[in-house]
Amino acid sequence: xxxxxxxxxxKSGVADDSAAELVAAAKKxxxxxxxxxxxxxxxxxxxxxxxxxxxxxxQVWKIxxxxxxxPNAELIRQALVKVLPSGSxxxxxxxxxxxxxSPGLSIKLNAAYVPDVIGIESVAGASLTLxxxxxxxxxxxxxxxxxxxxxxLNLRPGAxxxxxxxxxxxxxxxxxxxxxxxxxxxxxxxxxxxEAGDVDITKxxxxxxxxxxxxEKDNIAIAExxxxxxxxxxxxxxxxxxxxxxxxxxxxxxxxxxVKPKVYMACGISGSFQHLAGIKGNPxxxxxxxxxxxxxxxxxDVGIVADILEFxxxxxxxxxxxxxxxx
Amino acid sequence: xxxxxxxxxxxxxxxxxxxxxxxxxxIERDDLVYSVNExxxxxxxxxxxxxxxxxxxxxxxxxxxxxxxxxxxxEMAMGANQGVMLxxxxxEGSDGKGIATILKGFVQKGKYDLVLTGIQAExxxxxxxxxxxxxxxxxxxxxxxxxxxxxxxxxxxxxxxEGGNRExxxxxxxxVLSIQTGINEPRYVGMRGIRQVASVEIPTYGASDLGVxxxxxxxxxxxxxxxxxxxPALGKGAEILQGSQEEIIDKLIELLKAKGGMN
Numbered sequence: 001x002x003x004x005x006x007x008x009x010x011k012s013g014v015a016d017d018s019a020a021e022l023v024a025a026a027k028k029x030x031x032x033x034x035x036x037x038x039x040x041x042x043x044x045x046x047x048x049x050x051x052x053x054x055x056x057x058x059q060v061w062k063i064x065x066x067x068x069x070x071p072n073a074e075l076i077r078q079a080l081v082k083v084l085p086s087g088s089x090x091x092x093x094x095x096x097x098x099x100x101x102s103p104g105l106s107i108k109l110n111a112a113y114v115p116d117v118i119g120i121e122s123v124a125g126a127s128l129t130l131x132x133x134x135x136x137x138x139x140x141x142x143x144x145x146x147x148x149x150x151x152x153l154n155l156r157p158g159a160x161x162x163x164x165x166x167x168x169x170x171x172x173x174x175x176x177x178x179x180x181x182x183x184x185x186x187x188x189x190x191x192x193x194x195e196a197g198d199v200d201i202t203k204x205x206x207x208x209x210x211x212x213x214x215x216e217k218d219n220i221a222i223a224e225x226x227x228x229x230x231x232x233x234x235x236x237x238x239x240x241x242x243x244x245x246x247x248x249x250x251x252x253x254x255x256x257x258x259v260k261p262k263v264y265m266a267c268g269i270s271g272s273f274q275h276l277a278g279i280k281g282n283p284x285x286x287x288x289x290x291x292x293x294x295x296x297x298x299x300x301d302v303g304i305v306a307d308i309l310e311f312x313x314x315x316x317x318x319x320x321x322x323x324x325x326x327x
Numbered sequence: 328x329x330x331x332x333x334x335x336x337x338x339x340x341x342x343x344x345x346x347x348x349x350x351x352x353x354i355e356r357d358d359l360v361y362s363v364n365e366x367x368x369x370x371x372x373x374x375x376x377x378x379x380x381x382x383x384x385x386x387x388x389x390x391x392x393x394x395x396x397x398x399x400x401x402e403m404a405m406g407a408n409q410g411v412m413l414x415x416x417x418x419e420g421s422d423g424k425g426i427a428t429i430l431k432g433f434v435q436k437g438k439y440d441l442v443l444t445g446i447q448a449e450x451x452x453x454x455x456x457x458x459x460x461x462x463x464x465x466x467x468x469x470x471x472x473x474x475x476x477x478x479x480x481x482x483x484x485x486x487x488x489e490g491g492n493r494e495x496x497x498x499x500x501x502x503v504l505s506i507q508t509g510i511n512e513p514r515y516v517g518m519r520g521i522r523q524v525a526s527v528e529i530p531t532y533g534a535s536d537l538g539v540x541x542x543x544x545x546x547x548x549x550x551x552x553x554x555x556x557x558x559p560a561l562g563k564g565a566e567i568l569q570g571s572q573e574e575i576i577d578k579l580i581e582l583l584k585a586k587g588g589m590n
Binding site: 073074077094095096099100101102103104105106107108112113114115116129132134135136138139140141142143144145146149154184185186187188189190191192193194205206212230231232238239241242244248249251254255256257258262263265270284285286287291292293296297298299300301302303304305306310311314315318319322 | 424460
């Protein structure tokens, strides 16, 4: 099988969790492989990341270049095209950087590209069968990928569980000289940090979270009333923010906030992986959705098949009654 | 500014429960409600706003068949100056690279300063825009959630990165951007607007018009092929509460009390 490489995303001198997941995925592709890590960057932070990977990667290819201090996908693509042997398989985490890098890289390498892979089913010669999800996770699909001219595979973060294994003594190989000068038609300027909102959903133990099922802005009040009776805060999924019904600071998910409540009530949220990625700390999850096929029912502890616009006000009334009696 | 927006017609997941068909190799396509891919709609709105502010034209293009014309007309009703259909038997079964190859053929027939796509399709994975840019040797940015036109043939764009943070970039024109949802508020299109563009002619181009070699696209050129659809065996899954609404509510309240869900 072709040589397997893993692109390492890192920040402040620390490799992303995906670095260990990519090793697990590489072993699924080829149990005998010791994958090679590719790390781009500059300075002491780059060296720290390379060093930290020696226990899990046979080789760590270091590409030091001052132009790569911030990971600009256009520059990194040029670097990878220069260093990757033809026919290689490159694994990349499917997050904002991988989405920026991989489609164009696959064209320049003349390699196949498969985005957002969640499983590796089988390998037979140059034919690889992968698993993806479509339609917001409502159905899965087997996808065949022709490896004969190499492949760039973007893997969903969290889909491949890191394996425990004996630490190996990998070596760091400096490939910086191969890369040479890099120039880009897109230039990084700065990162603008998200503004804090009126309510900090990361600090709440109970979240009443609403999605597309809330249907219109005026209905947000239904969730707010329930939240008030529970002593909870209202959070939401992406479509609610896109529609400007709640501010961005209330959004749970990979492009929003990461929350760690004790109880998470998902109301009319289908449960895309980007949303689920924002829920940590193993809360008790209640999913309420009128679509019995909603992916959220696969991860929730308790599910209720109901229209939230009818169900939530009833629930609120009953809780008020209960509280009234017990006081 | 000449702006091209690539759009697609997809099953609307907010209107449909996606299920497997009887033989289990595809989704049930009878009675599906189709609409324009949601992020593409934001891309068209963004193009219209840029053109209104800076002058220029907006063209919408799709790769498809006759039934996909409705999404072009919808976007024309929003205000796009023209719609273009790229259609050929040779295009059937194209993977992401195939679609990008077809679009590249069309882009090179014209002179566009800016090419926009939606970030991803319901059954895709955020790939065509980046591929198209690489084929054209244009710069590219994904997950774009704001665009400002600057002097000297440049744009300032922000990309949505983790935690709601935004990565600001300067990018030279011509370029390709894939647009994230929420960048704007797409305008409403009524039946009247659609009727007004119902008889506008939509030019159609095939493989030979675009200089696309049939072996490079469609089934023949695809390195990536979907074999089937399936619904994975569920893990434990949620315990679905049964009974009357009243019973369900009582059960839920007990559970919430036990799990710390009531303060």
